[in-house]
Amino acid sequence: MEWPALYFTTQLPETGQVILNCTHNPFLVLLAYVVACATGFATLDITERIGHAEKAASQRLWRWVGAGCLAGGIWAMHFVSMLAFQAPIEIHYQLPVTLISLLFALTASWLAMHTLSHPHLTFWKTLRAAVWIGLGIATMHYVGMAAMRSYATAYYNPALFALSIVIAIGASLAALLISRHLCEGSGVVHQLLKYTASLVLGAGIVSMHFTGMAALNLVLPIDSPQPLPDDNTHLQLGLTVAVMTLLIIGSSISAALADKKLQHKESDLKRVNILLSQLDQARLSLQQVAHYDALTNLINRRGFNQIFAEKLLEKTNEGGMLAVMFLDIDHFKRINDSLGHDAGDELLKVLASHIKDSVRSHDDVVARFGGDEFCILIGLHDLEEARSMAQRIMLKMKEPVELSGRSMVMTTSIGISVFPQDGMTCEELLKNADLALYQSKGCGRNGLHFFSPHMKNRATLELQLEEELRYALRNDAGLILYYQPIYDLKSGQVTKLEALIRWQHPVHGLLAPDRFIAIAEANGLINELDNWVLHKACEDLGVLSRQGREELKIAVNCSPLNLAREELADEIENALRIAGVSPQRLELEVTENALMGNLANTLALLKQIRSLGVSLSIDDFGTGYSSLAYLKRLPLNTLKIDRSFIQDIPKATQDMEIVHAIIIMAHTLHLQVVSEGVETPEQHDFLERQGCDLVQGHLLSRPVPLAELPAVLAEINQRKHSRSVSSLSLATVQLH
Missing domain, CATH: 3.30.70.270 (Reverse transcriptase/Diguanylate cyclase domain)
Known part of the structure; x- marks a missing residue:
């Protein structure tokens, strides 16, 4: 293999014949540009593929594929462009030197793809790589030029020669920068940018080649023969090389696209697997949430x-x-x-x-x-x-x-x-x-x-009673008030009546409060029930007034649950206004424990009720936990001694002492004293001797409905009159 003489800096010889009428085949030039553009597009596409490859082995494979496409494309463009060169002398090309130029193209291309594989590449590193790549391409070009054989001697214009190298470096720098910019993205706009960049890169590569060709001058000695060029197959050979190169480039692009789709499918499959895994975890989490208690981690x-x-x-x-x-x-x-x-x-x-x-x-x-x-x-x-x-x-x-x-x-x-x-x-x-x-x-x-089965029967009965009690309240059916007289020991008259609710049940007969009050309290009916009692008692006060009993007062019981409601005072005022009776004729009885439950709020509510003119009584005294300090703060009028302290008198000396102490304490607080459960004359006499103000119990009368009340009151007064006459007769006998 013989290297021809190349003159890059030597001036043209004075003795010689310069060939000026060299031309290029336009079709082959256009074909070379097409190859260059396809090469640029393949480079951009494969660079993008390298960036998206997840495995290192796949990245190495696509670097070599990209290097092969870029080297083959540049070399094929150069070779086709050389075949497009037409001179009036016979020209042929030496194959070994041509293959060596391909080696330089492959080296430069590998360097380009290796540079583009770096994830973080500064501009100065890019410029340095572009210099080496440009020099490699220029070397490929001029080694390829050295493969040209003819009778002429090749001389190169130094300025154009240098310019071609600069163009090679510039085209390399542009290729690197554009590839880095377009390695990410998708969509129609991204593809249009790639097509445009491919045209620009193709123009840069072709410009470098034809700038080097413009620097070429072929000189023949004066006496050398000038044989005309033979009919050659440059056009056919160039077309063949271009088509083969384009096929290889197209195959590489297709492989890249196919691999990209395959990777997308793999990525989609991985995402699906991840989603399935997440769904499994979510299902387990939901199952944990659905079947386990978050606080204690016990089953829910x-x-x-x-x-x-x-x-x-x-x-x-x-x-x-x-x-x-x-x-x-x-x-x-x-x-x-x-x-x-x-x-x-x-x-x-x-x-x-x-x-x-x-x-x-x-x-x-x-x-x-x-x-x-x-x-x-x-x-x-x-x-x-x-x-x-x-x-x-x-x-x-x-x-x-x-x-x-x-x-x-x-x-x-x-x-x-x-x-x-x-x-x-x-x-x-x-x-x-x-x-x-x-x-x-x-x-x-x-x-x-x-x-045990009786629990179920009782629960069933209570549920039935609850439903029937709701019906009774809603339709004002079956609920009635009974009244027990309260006897004033000093005046000898019945001055008060205690209103006691009864329920005339269609199946179970007349039910006492202890049979259904607890049901009402447990099921939110107690407020409605107390309100019914309040309105009914005020209505009956109006009836008593029309019967000439305007001196009678009625005491109604208030549930502890109802006492906690701020609306109670307004409801009492409303009931009195509707019935048209004086507030002084109504007394509200509250239990000792209900008063002590929330003393601050209870005290404010009782003062509000007391300001209406309604009297207040503490019921069942002695069974709770009130103290003298609390009692003196409450706006009370009356204290009722619980029947449990009365029932064993006069046998229980201790109970007698307790009752005596309670009466003294109540009078000290300026409270009237009512004793419940008086059933024997001995109990009556004892309480009278101790200074008790009022008594009530079966000794006087059991609770009776309003219709029977006039007869009961008349009987009680008659009993009192008879007792007074008997006492007077006994006193007369003793005097005599």
Whole structure:
């Protein structure tokens, strides 16, 4: 292989013939530009593909594919452009040198793709790489020029030669910058930018080549022969090279697109797998939330019902017993009210741990239903197992708990139902355990009760009574007031009547208040019931006035729950206004414990009621926990001694002393004293001797409806007259 002489800085010889009429085949030039543009587009596309490749091996593969496309494209453009060169002499190309130029193109292309693979590339690093890439392309060009063989000697214009190198470096820098800019993005605009950049890069590559060709001058010696060029196949060869190159470039672009789609599918598949994994985690989280209590991490009601149904089916098929335990923490509301809900939550965590530690194994299910309600499901061989576990839980609960700097001792009430004797379904067993719990709470709490059928009967009856009581209040049907006279020992007259409600039930007959007042209080009916009594009593006062009994007052009882309502004073005023009676003829009786429940609010309400002119009486005195300090602050008129202190007089000396002390204390506070439950003349006489102001009881009269009241009052007054006459006769006999 012989290298031809190349003159880059030597001036043209004076003796020689300069060939000036060299031309280029326009079709091949255009074809070379198409190859250059396709090369630029492939470079941009494969660069983008390298940036999106996730695996290092894939990035290396696409770097080599990109380097091959870029090198092949640049070299093919150069080769086609050389074939487009036409001179009036015979020209051919040496194959080894041409292949060496391809090696330089591959080196420069690999350097370009390697540079574009860096994630963080500064401008100066890019410029340095562009210099080397441009020099490599220029070297490829001029080595390719060296492969040209003819009788002429090649001389190069130094300025154009230098300019071609500068253009090569500039085109390389532009290619690097554009590729870095377009490696990210998508959409139609992004594709148009890539097409435009490909045209620009193609123009830059072609410009470098034809600038180098413009620097070429072919010189023939004077005496050398000038054979005309033969008919050659440059056009065919150039077309063949261009088509093959375009096919290779197109295949590379198609492979890149196919790999891109495949990667997108893999990415989509990964995203789907991630989403499925997230959905599984979300499902598990939802299942945790749906079936477990967030505070105690115990199973909640939904999870308990699911396990309960499974175990119930198992026991139904295989035989055996199950016990359902309902637990309620006694007076837990006081903790929330006094220490706050955060302290209450901490206490619930500790108590839940106590309950969990008290069960036997993982087969026993412990659940929190909400608030301070817990439920336990256990398998049994006999009832004593359930009793033993309940007692173990109650004992564990009594262990002191440190909370907010205090040592708390809590108790629990437990209700138990047993499968199959107390029910065959989840709902029935849970309901019966709840009834047993209600029984435990009603018996003073801190105890356990098994379900028994009478509980269900009583609950059914109470539910029925509740519905019927609502109907009675809504339709004013069946409710009536009875009145018990209150006798003034000093005046010898009945001056007051206590209004006592009765319910004439269509099935159960006449019901006393103790049969339905608790139902009304438990179901939110007590306010409506008290209001009915108030209006009815005021209405009956109007009736008594028309009968000539304007001196009589009526005392009505007020529920402790109703006493907590600020609207009570307005309701009393409204009832008096509707009935058209004087407020001084109405007396409101409140229990001792109701007064002490919330003294500040109660005191304000009582003063408001007292300002209306309504009298106030403290009922059942001696059974509560009021003190003399509290009593003197209350705007009371009357104090009623509870019947429990009267019923054993005169046999109970201690009760007589207590009654004597109460009367003295009440008179000291300027209160009238009424004694309830007076049933014997001895009790009457004792109270009269002690200075009691008023008495009421069966000795005088049982409670009677309003229609029977005139006859009862007349009888009481007649009894008093007869007793006075007897006393006078006895005194006359003694005088004589």
